Amino acid sequence: MIGIMAFAGIGLSPDSAGEFLFSLFAVISISLLLSWVLALTATPLLGHYFFKQGHEDAADAYGGLLFRAYGALLRISLKLRWLVVAGLISLTAVCFAAFGTVKQQFFPDANTPLFFVHYKLPQGTTIETTSAHLAVIEDWLAERQDVVEFTTFVGQGATRFMLTYDGQKPNPSYGHMIIRTADLLAIPPLQTDLEAFGQAQFPEGEFRTKRLVFGPGGGDPIQVRFSGPDPLVLRRLGEEAMRRLEAASPNILNTRQDWRERELVLTPRYATERAQTAGIAREDVADTLMFSTDGLQAGVFREQERLIPIVIRRPQDGPYNIMDQVVYSNTAQKFLPMEQMIDGVDVDLEDTLLHRRDRVPTLTVGADIPVDLTAATVFSEIQATIETMDLPAGYSMEWGGDHESSGDANESLGKQLPVTALIMVMISVFLFNAIRQPIIIWLLVPMSVNGVVIGLLGTGLPFTFTALLGLLSLSGMLIKNGIVLVEEIDLVRAEGKPLRDAIVEASVSRLRPVMLAAVTTILGMIPLLWDAFFVSMAVTIMGGLAFATVLTLVAAPVFYLIFFGRDEKRRLAAA
Numbered sequence: 001m002i003g004i005m006a007f008a009g010i011g012l013s014p015d016s017a018g019e020f021l022f023s024l025f026a027v028i029s030i031s032l033l034l035s036w037v038l039a040l041t042a043t044p045l046l047g048h049y050f051f052k053q054g055h056e057d058a059a060d061a062y063g064g065l066l067f068r069a070y071g072a073l074l075r076i077s078l079k080l081r082w083l084v085v086a087g088l089i090s091l092t093a094v095c096f097a098a099f100g101t102v103k104q105q106f107f108p109d110a111n112t113p114l115f116f117v118h119y120k121l122p123q124g125t126t127i128e129t130t131s132a133h134l135a136v137i138e139d140w141l142a143e144r145q146d147v148v149e150f151t152t153f154v155g156q157g158a159t160r161f162m163l164t165y166d167g168q169k170p171n172p173s174y175g176h177m178i179i180r181t182a183d184l185l186a187i188p189p190l191q192t193d194l195e196a197f198g199q200a201q202f203p204e205g206e207f208r209t210k211r212l213v214f215g216p217g218g219g220d221p222i223q224v225r226f227s228g229p230d231p232l233v234l235r236r237l238g239e240e241a242m243r244r245l246e247a248a249s250p251n252i253l254n255t256r257q258d259w260r261e262r263e264l265v266l267t268p269r270y271a272t273e274r275a276q277t278a279g280i281a282r283e284d285v286a287d288t289l290m291f292s293t294d295g296l297q298a299g300v301f302r303e304q305e306r307l308i309p310i311v312i313r314r315p316q317d318g319p320y321n322i323m324d325q326v327v328y329s330n331t332a333q334k335f336l337p338m339e340q341m342i343d344g345v346d347v348d349l350e351d352t353l354l355h356r357r358d359r360v361p362t363l364t365v366g367a368d369i370p371v372d373l374t375a376a377t378v379f380s381e382i383q384a385t386i387e388t389m390d391l392p393a394g395y396s397m398e399w400g401g402d403h404e405s406s407g408d409a410n411e412s413l414g415k416q417l418p419v420t421a422l423i424m425v426m427i428s429v430f431l432f433n434a435i436r437q438p439i440i441i442w443l444l445v446p447m448s449v450n451g452v453v454i455g456l457l458g459t460g461l462p463f464t465f466t467a468l469l470g471l472l473s474l475s476g477m478l479i480k481n482g483i484v485l486v487e488e489i490d491l492v493r494a495e496g497k498p499l500r501d502a503i504v505e506a507s508v509s510r511l512r513p514v515m516l517a518a519v520t521t522i523l524g525m526i527p528l529l530w531d532a533f534f535v536s537m538a539v540t541i542m543g544g545l546a547f548a549t550v551l552t553l554v555a556a557p558v559f560y561l562i563f564f565g566r567d568e569k570r571r572l573a574a575a
Contacts, residue, residue, distance in 0.1 A: 002427055004029045005420045006476030010469055012420075015412035017405075017465060024469070062508050071508050074557055078500055081558045088447065088555055095450040102453060104376035105462035106406040110212040111532035113148075113184050115191060117177035118168075119198070120206040123260040123353055127155050127172035133202050134175045140197055141179065146186040150179040165212075166219050171353070184532075187211065188371060208254050208368060214533045220366030221375035222252065223400030224386050227362040231351050233392060234363040235259065241365045241386060249381040253368040258355055265350040266322065269343040279331025280341050288327045288338065292320070364400060374462050375402035409465060417472075428479065437490070440559045441482035447551045448474045448544040455543020461536050470540035477541075478548055481517060485510045485556045499564060503557045511553065518549040 010018055011025030062071075077084050117137070121130055131154045141147050151158070153176040157167035168174055179194075181187050191209045198207035222245070226237045238257040245252045268289070270282055290296055295313030302308075314320075322345060326335035355362055369378045379402070391397060398404075428438040452471060456463055488506040493499065522545060528538035 002424050002479050003032050003476040005424045006473045008420045009413050009416040012416045013412045015409050017409035067508050070511055071504055074504050074507055077554050077558055078561050081561055084558050092446055092450060095453045098453050102456045103374050103462035105374040105464045106402045107214045108464055108532050110214045111184060112212055113181045114212045115179055115187050116210045118208050119175040121173040123173055124263040125173035130154050130173055130175045146181055146190055148180045148182055150177055152177050221369050221402045222367040222378060223364055225362050225364045225398050225400050227360045228395035231361060238363045238365050244385045245367055245382050248385040249378060251369055251373055251378045255367045258364045259351060260353050262349040263352045265348050267346040267348055271341055271343045275341045278336055279329045280327050284327050285341055288325050292325055379403050436563045437486050440486055440556060440563060441479055443559055444478050444482050444552050444555055445475045448478055448548040451543040451547025452540050455539045459539050461539055464536040466534055467536035467540040470537035474541055474544045477545055481514050481552055482556055484514060489560055503560055507557045518545050521545055
C-alpha cells in the first residue's frame with residue numbers, strides 16, 4: 001500500500017499529465033496488489049515443496065566475508081554515530097544544492113521517428129500559393145534516401161491522431177507536413193538540411209521543423225501571453241517582447257506571435273440614398289464583390305456521403321478594377337455600375353487573426369529553442385527581461401509553453417501529495433503501533449536525492465516529469481527497506497539482547513533481503529535505459545536506490561541507536 005500511495009499522486013491528478021500517465025499508476029497498483037496476494041499464497045506453497053530440512057549450524061548462516069565486513073563497519077558507525085549523522089546530513093545537503101544544476105525538462109521527445117514541418121506565409125496568402133510552395137518541398141524530400149514517407153496538409157493541420165499532437169486551425173496561408181524517417185538518428189541531420197533548404201527557397205515564409213514530443217503540451221517551448229482590450233497595444237507589447245527575447249539569449253529561435261500580420265482590407269463606402277433609389281441593398285453590393293473575389297455558393301453536389309459545395313465566381317483572368325463591376329437591380333430590372341452604389345473604397349489595415357483567452361483579447365509570443373537544450377534552461381535566461389516589461393494599466397502578462405505546462409502538472413501533483421503522504425505515514429505508524437520507528441524510516445527518504453543527483457549528472461540526462469515520478473516511487477521503496485530493517489531490530493530486541501548487539505545482529509541478517517530487493521529493482525530498470533520516455537525515471541530509480549540502500553544499511557541502525565539509546569540506559573540502570 002505504501003508503494004501504491006507513492007504513485008497515487010499522479011493517478012489522482014486531474015491535470016493532463018495525470019491523464020497521460022494514469023495507466024502507469026493503474027499497472028503498478030494492480031501488479032503490487034497481485035504480488036501481495038502471491039507472496040501470501042504462492043510463496044509459502046513453493047517454499048513447502050522446494051525447501052528441505054537442513055542440519056547445518058544456523059550460527060554460520062551469516063559468517064561470510066560480506067556479512068563480517070558489514071558487521072564490522074556497522075559497529076564502527078554505531079560507535080561514531082554522531083559523526084556519521086553529521087556526514088549524512090552534509091552529504092544530503094550538498095546533493096540538494098547540486099540538484100539545482102541538473103537540467104530540467106517537462107517531457108522528452110518521442111522515440112517515434114516522426115517530425116513535423118510548419119510553414120507559414122504572410123497572412124492573406126492564398127491556399128494555391130501555399131500548396132505550390134509545399135510541392136517544392138515534397139520534390140526535395142522525394143529525393144532523400146533517409147525519408148521513408150511524408151504527408152502534406154495545406155490550409156490546416158492534420159486531424160488530431162494522438163493526445164500530444166497540437167493541430168493548427170484552418171488558415172489558407174499555413175502548410176503542414178508529417179515526415180517519417182528510418183530511425184531516430186536520421187532526424188537531426190534531416191531537420192538541419194530541410195530547414196536550410198526551406199528558409200533559402202522561401203525567405204518570405206516562416207519555415208521550421210519540430211520533433212514529436214511525449215506527454216501533454218506539444219506547443220511552443222517558450223511562450224509569453226499578453227492580455228488587454230486594445231489590439232494595437234497588444235501588438236506593440238508583442239513586438240517589444242520579441243525584441244527582448246532575441247536580445248536576452250542566443251538560444252531563442254524563430255520568434256513569432258500568433259496574431260500574425262495585419263491584412264490590407266478594401267472597404268466600400270455604401271452610398272445609401274443613391275443605392276436605395278436604384279433598389280440595391282447592401283447585400284447586393286456584398287454579393288457582387290464576393291462573386292468577383294472568393295465566389296458565391298450556388299448549391300451542393302452530393303457524391304455518395306460527400307457534400308461538395310458548388311461555387312461560382314468571376315474568371316480569374318487577370319487584374320480588374322472594382323469600380324468596373326455591375327450590380328443587378330430588381331427594381332430597374334437591369335445591371336447598374338458599382339461606381340454609382342458606393343462613395344469610394346477605403347484601404348485599411350485590419351487584424352484578421354484574433355485570439356481570446358477567458359474572453360479577453362490575448363496575443364501570444366512564441367519561440368523555439370535548440371534541440372540540445374531544454375526549455376527550463378532557456379527560460380531561466382529570458383525570464384527576467386520579460387518580467388521587467390512596463391505594462392499599461394489594464395494589461396497583464398503570463399507565461400505559457402513548457403513552463404506553464406510543467407507548473408500546472410506539478411501544482412496538480414502537489415495537491416495530491418499531502419493526502420498520499422499522510423496515508424503512507426499512517427500506514428507506517430499503524431504497522432509499528434509506535435512513533436519512533438516510523439520517524440527513523442522517514443528520515444531515510446531525503447537521502448534518496450543523493451543517488452538521483454549523482455545518476456542524472458553522471459549521465460547528463462534532464463530531470464523530467466517521469467523522473468519526478470521515479471523520485472516519488474523511490475520513497476516507497478526506501479520505506480519498504482526501512483520497514484524490513486527496523487522491524488527485524490525490534491524482533492531481536494524482544495528476545496532480550498543488548499541494544500547494540502540486537503542492532504548489529506538484525507542488520508546483518510537483513511543485509512541479503514535489502515540488497516537483493518534493491519538489486520532486482522535496479523536490474524528491472526535496465527531495459528528502460530533505451531526508452532526515450534522512461535530513461536530519466538530509470539536512472540532516477542537506479543541511482544537513488546543504489547546509493548540510498550547502502551546509506552540505509554548504515555543510517556537506519558545509527559538512527560535506531562540514537563532514538564532508543566536512552567531506553568537501553570534506563571533498562572540497564574533498572575537492572
